[in-house]
Amino acid sequence: MRRIAPSALALGAVLIVSAAPVDAGKAVSIDVGTISVREQLVPGGEYRLPTFGVRNPGTESTSYQITVSYIDDQAALRPPAAWFTFDPATLTLGVGESRPVATKLTIPADAEPGDYTALIGPQIVADGTGAQVGAGAAARLSFTVQPSSALDAFFRQLFRFLSENPWVWIGALLVLALGVLWFLRRRFSISVTRRPE
Amino acid sequence: MQRKRGPVLAVIGSMVGLLASTTAGFSADNGTVDAEVTVAQAAACIELSASSISFGILALGAEDAPGTPGITVTNCGDAGLTLFASGTDAAGQGAAWTLDDTATTCVDTLGLDAYHLGLATPAGAAIAALSTENKELGALDGAATTTQVARISTACPGSTGAGQSMSMHINYLATNVVVPPIVLEALPATQENADAAAAYLLPASKDYDVPATCSGNFVACTGGVPSNPLPQLQIQATNVASVQVPATTRWNTSATLGVATLQPIPATVSGVTCNITVNSANGAQTTFAGTADLNFQSYPDPLDPTNYVAATNVNVTGVESADLSLTGGFACDFADAFKSSFIPQLVDQMEAYIAGNICGDPASTGFIPCPILP
Numbered sequence: 419m420r421r422i423a424p425s426a427l428a429l430g431a432v433l434i435v436s437a438a439p440v441d442a443g444k445a446v447s448i449d450v451g452t453i454s455v456r457e458q459l460v461p462g463g464e465y466r467l468p469t470f471g472v473r474n475p476g477t478e479s480t481s482y483q484i485t486v487s488y489i490d491d492q493a494a495l496r497p498p499a500a501w502f503t504f505d506p507a508t509l510t511l512g513v514g515e516s517r518p519v520a521t522k523l524t525i526p527a528d529a530e531p532g533d534y535t536a537l538i539g540p541q542i543v544a545d546g547t548g549a550q551v552g553a554g555a556a557a558r559l560s561f562t563v564q565p566s567s568a569l570d571a572f573f574r575q576l577f578r579f580l581s582e583n584p585w586v587w588i589g590a591l592l593v594l595a596l597g598v599l600w601f602l603r604r605r606f607s608i609s610v611t612r613r614p615e
Numbered sequence: 616m617q618r619k620r621g622p623v624l625a626v627i628g629s630m631v632g633l634l635a636s637t638t639a640g641f642s643a644d645n646g647t648v649d650a651e652v653t654v655a656q657a658a659a660c661i662e663l664s665a666s667s668i669s670f671g672i673l674a675l676g677a678e679d680a681p682g683t684p685g686i687t688v689t690n691c692g693d694a695g696l697t698l699f700a701s702g703t704d705a706a707g708q709g710a711a712w713t714l715d716d717t718a719t720t721c722v723d724t725l726g727l728d729a730y731h732l733g734l735a736t737p738a739g740a741a742i743a744a745l746s747t748e749n750k751e752l753g754a755l756d757g758a759a760t761t762t763q764v765a766r767i768s769t770a771c772p773g774s775t776g777a778g779q780s781m782s783m784h785i786n787y788l789a790t791n792v793v794v795p796p797i798v799l800e801a802l803p804a805t806q807e808n809a810d811a812a813a814a815y816l817l818p819a820s821k822d823y824d825v826p827a828t829c830s831g832n833f834v835a836c837t838g839g840v841p842s843n844p845l846p847q848l849q850i851q852a853t854n855v856a857s858v859q860v861p862a863t864t865r866w867n868t869s870a871t872l873g874v875a876t877l878q879p880i881p882a883t884v885s886g887v888t889c890n891i892t893v894n895s896a897n898g899a900q901t902t903f904a905g906t907a908d909l910n911f912q913s914y915p916d917p918l919d920p921t922n923y924v925a926a927t928n929v930n931v932t933g934v935e936s937a938d939l940s941l942t943g944g945f946a947c948d949f950a951d952a953f954k955s956s957f958i959p960q961l962v963d964q965m966e967a968y969i970a971g972n973i974c975g976d977p978a979s980t981g982f983i984p985c986p987i988l989p
Contacts, residue, residue, distance in 0.1 A: 445662035445691055451791035466649045475660050475691050487788065489699065490748040537699075537749065537790060539659075542666075547782045549668045549765065551686055554788045555659040 443477030448539045448555040449516075455561035461529045462575045467521040470557055472540040474511035481510040482540035484519055485554065494535040494560070501525065502538065509540075523561070527575050531565040660692035661789035668765055668785075675772045676721050682765040685737055688787055693757040699788040700752055702732040702745035705770075707779030712770045714783070716746035721771035728775055731768035732783065739764075749788050797914065797986055799922035800975030804864035804911035809857040812909055812924045815982040816969050817852035817870045823968050825880050832956060833883035846878040848893065850965065853902075857909060864911040864921060872903040872931065874965065879942065884956055889947035891939055891957060898935035906930045907969055914988050923974045923985050929966040934958050 449471040459465060474480050484504040488496045503522040511517060521538065539556030580587045664687035673680050690696050705712040712730040719725040734742040734752065742763060743750045755761060765785055770776060802808055825848055827841030828834040835842040851873040857866040872895065879890035895903050907929040911921040939954045939961075941947040972985035 444666060445660065445689075447658055447660035447692065449658050451659065452793070473658075473660075476662060487701070488748050490701075490746055490750045537788065539788075539790075541786065541788075544666070544784055546667050548780065549670060549682060549767075550782070550784045551663055551665055551668060551765070552784055552786045553661045553663045553688075554786060555661055556788055556790050557659075558790055558793065 444480045444542050445476035446482060446540050446542055446553055446555045447473040447475045448557055450557040452558045458562045458564035459525050460564060461525050462527040463525050464578055465523045467523055469518045469520050471516050471518050473516035474513060477513060479510060479512050481543040483508045483543050485541045487537045492535055494533045495530060497534045497536050525563055527572060529563050531563050533562050535560045658692045659696055659789045659791050661787060662689040662691045663787060670767050673769050675769055675774055675777060677769045679766050679768055685762045685764045687760055687762045689760045690755045690757055695757055695792040696755045696789045697792050698752040698755050699749035700734055700743060700745060701747055701749045701786050703747060703784040705730055705781040705783040707776050707781040710776035710779045714747055716744040725771055727773055728770050730770045733766045734763045735766050737762055737764055754792060799914055800977055801920055802922050802975045804921050809866040809909055812973060812982060813855050813857045813868045815973060816926055817855045820849060820851045822847045822849050822877060834960060835880055837881050846876060846880045849875050849877055866909040868907045868909050870905045872905045874903055882957060884953045887946045889941040889943040889953060891941060893939055895938050898938040900933050903931050903933040923972050925972050926970050929970045931962050931965045934962055
C-alpha cells in the first residue's frame with residue numbers, strides 16, 4: 419500500500435488505488451447465447467433450464483461465480499437472483515478447462531405474471547481491493563410467468579414440498595390410516611364370538 | 616353425533632385425494648420439470664488486459680479523473696459480441712458512495728456520498744456513464760479488441776471517505792449478438808400456391824451461372840482460377856405440373872426441360888482441357904425431364920401454419936452423351952470418357968438450381984429464396 423501524504427489527508431483526499439495494477443490473463447467464456455423458454459411458467463413451479471458450459475480461455479487458473487444480472491432500462495421484468503439455483507454456483511477452472519453448470523428456476527407463488535429477462539452466466543471473481551475490473555459472459559434468458567390463482571400456487575408449492583420430503587406424506591398416510599382405524603372402531607363394534615352349537 | 620360424520624368423511628376423503636394427486640405428480644428429480652426452451656448455442660468469450668486500475672490520490676469533488684492503465688477488452692471468440700459494463704457502489708472504511716449515472720455535479724444536485732464512474736476512449740470521448748446495471752457499450756466483432764479508460768468523479772466535498780481507500784468494481788459482460796428472429800410470410804398449402812411455387816422454381820426461361828469447381832475435375836476454372844464471368848446455362852421449363860399427394864402438404868412437380876449453354880464451359884479432366892457445349896436438343900430425346908417434391912412447411916415451429924416451400928428430391932433425367940459436344944483440341948474430339956464423367960456433374964448442378972427453400976415475398980405476391988433457416 420502506498421503511503422499517503424499527511425497533507426493530502428488534511429485536504430480530504432481520497433485514495434483510489436489498487437495494490438498493484440497488473441496485466442491480467444483472466445478470461446471467461448460461455449457456450450450458450452440465448453435461452454428462450456417457450457412454455458408459460460406457473461407461479462409455484464420449479465423448472466430445470468438447459469445446462470450451459472463455462473470455459474476458462476485465459477492463461478491462468480481463474481475462479482468464477484455464476485451471476486444473474488439485468489440490462490439497464492430493460493422493459494421486461496427482472497427475475498430476482500433468489501429464483502435461480504446454479505450447480506455449481508462457483509467454480510475454479512484451470513487454463514483451457516470447462517465445466518457444465520446446471521440451472522434451476524423456482525417461481526415463487528406470488529410471482530408477478532409477465533415477461534422476464536435476465537443475463538445469467540459466469541463472472542470472474544474479484545480478489546482485490548481498490549478499483550477492480552472484472553469480466554463475465556452471459557446467456558440471455560427470457561421466460562413468461564402466467565397468471566395463476568393463489569390456490570393453484572399453494573398446491574404446487576405443497577406438492578413440491580411433499581415430493582422433496584417424502585417422509586411427510588408417508589407420515590400423513592400413517593396418521594390417516596390410524597385416524598380411519600380410530601373412526602371405524604368408534605362407529606362400529608365388531609365382536610367375534612363362537613357360533614353356538 | 617351422527618351429523619358430524621359427513622364432514623369428517625369429507626376431510627378424510629380430501630386428504631386421500633390430495634395424497635393421491637401428490638404421489639401422481641412425483642418425478643424422478645424432486646418435482647422439478649424440464650422447461651421447454653429454445654437454445655441458441657453460441658460462445659461468448661471475453662478477456663481483459665487488466666484486473667485492477669488506479670485513480671491515484673484524488674480530492675473529494677474531483678471530476679472526470681482517468682484511471683490507469685487503460686482496459687483492453689478482447690473478444691476471444693469467433694462470433695460477434697454485445698459488450699455491456701456496470702459498476703458498483705464504492706466502499707471504504709466508514710465510507711460509502713452511491714454510484715450515480717446522471718449528469719449531475721457537485722455544483723448542482725449530485726449531493727453527498729454519490730459518485731460517477733464512466734468509460735471513455737483513450738482520447739477521452741465518453742462511452743458510458745456506469746450504473747449498477749449493465750449498460751450496452753456496443754458490438755465487438757470476433758477476435759476484435761477495444762481499449763477503454765475508466766474515469767471517476769469522486770463524491771462531493773463533505774462526503775465520507777476523506778483519507779480512505781475506496782473500493783469499487785467495473786464489470787464487463789459479454790453476450791452473443793442477438794440476431795433478429797426470422798419472420799416468414801404465411802404460405803397456405805393450396806394448389807394455387809403450389810402452382811405458383813413450381814412456376815417460380817421452373818420458369819419458362821432462366822439463365823444460371825455455372826459455378827466454378829477448382830478441385831477434382833475442374834469446371835469453369837482454368838488454370839485454377841475461376842472463370843470471370845462464369846459461363847451460363849439456360850433452362851427452359853414447359854409442361855410444369857404439380858399434383859398434391861393426398862392428405863399431405865406435399866406436391867409432386869414435374870416439368871419438361873430444354874437446356875443449353877449460353878457460353879462454352881471450360882472443363883479439365885485428367886489433364887485434358889476442353890470446352891463443353893450443352894444442348895438438350897441434340898440427343899435422341901430433345902428435352903430433359905425434371906421432377907421435384909414441393910413440401911409446404913413451417914418455420915420455426917413445424918406445427919404452426921405453413922410459411923415456406925422446401926423443394927426436395929429433385930431429379931433431372933434424360934441427359935445423353937449426345938447432348939454434350941467438346942471443342943478445344945485433338946484430344947477433345949475423342950474424349951467420350953470426358954463426357955461421361957461430366958454428365959453427373961451437370962445433372963447435380965441442374966438439380967441444385969431447382970432445390971432449396973422458397974418463401975413468400977413480403978414486398979409482392981411472388982416468391983423469394985428463403986433466408987438461411989437455422
